[in-house]
Amino acid sequence: MKYEKHCQFRVKIEKTMNLYLFSLFVHITGISVAAGTTFVSFLVNRRFWQAYGTNRVKALTLVELSSRFPRITGLGIGLLLLSGIYIMYLTKGAFGEQLWFRIKMVLVILVIIINIVINILEKRVKGMVTAEVNAAGLQRKVTTYYLVQLVLFLTIFVLGVFKFN
Numbered sequence: 055m056k057y058e059k060h061c062q063f064r065v066k067i068e069k070t071m072n073l074y075l076f077s078l079f080v081h082i083t084g085i086s087v088a089a090g091t092t093f094v095s096f097l098v099n100r101r102f103w104q105a106y107g108t109n110r111v112k113a114l115t116l117v118e119l120s121s122r123f124p125r126i127t128g129l130g131i132g133l134l135l136l137s138g139i140y141i142m143y144l145t146k147g148a149f150g151e152q153l154w155f156r157i158k159m160v161l162v163i164l165v166i167i168i169n170i171v172i173n174i175l176e177k178r179v180k181g182m183v184t185a186e187v188n189a190a191g192l193q194r195k196v197t198t199y200y201l202v203q204l205v206l207f208l209t210i211f212v213l214g215v216f217k218f219n
């Protein structure tokens with residue numbers, strides 16, 4: 055009887071461990087998709103401004119390409135939120151007490167807001183190209199939001215890995 059209970063307990067632990075590792079796998083996949091597309095989108099955006107004003111066809115192609123990235127980033131952030139909440143559920147909220155996690159949650163909210171802002175600005179850039187107007191200051195604004203977003207992601211990585219407490 056005792057041995058049976060022990061086996062049941064071991065199976066339960068292993069199941070939770072597998073779910074935990076799977077959630078961490080989804081979490082890391084979400085990080086790669088979200089931060090990866092933000093970085094590529096930033097590079098394409100820089101290329102766009104270099105082409106804008108000299109090569110309209112190239113600028114239009116680049117703006118068309120980058121217009122999809124914020125949605126893919128949103129998908130990555132969705133994976134992060136779902137897997138993160140599930141890790142918290144499996145660990146009974148243990149990480150919630152820790153300093154790194156509390157700071158991280160503030161930064162995660164900023165990442166979500168800035169992703170929405172970048173999405174709006176990318177739409178404005180597209181409108182600007184099709185209407186052939188030069189929206190002064192738009193380049194500086196878009197570049198600034200991308201740089202802030204990349205710094206936020208890097209800071210969250212440091213918090214997630216070093217877990218200051």
Ligand code: HEM
Pocket residue numbers: 078081085088131134135137138139141142149162165207210211212214215
């Ligand atoms: C922009 C969103 C997010 C990013 C970039 C991010 C990034 C990270 C990184 C880099 C790690 C370290 C992974 C490792 O140690 O292998 C981590 C761990 C973790 N994250 Fe997130 N995360 C995000 C959102 C969330 C959310 C919304 C939650 C919970 C509601 C969450 C909960 C956790 C937990 C509990 C861990 C520790 C897992 C462990 O060390 O075993 N994360 N995250």
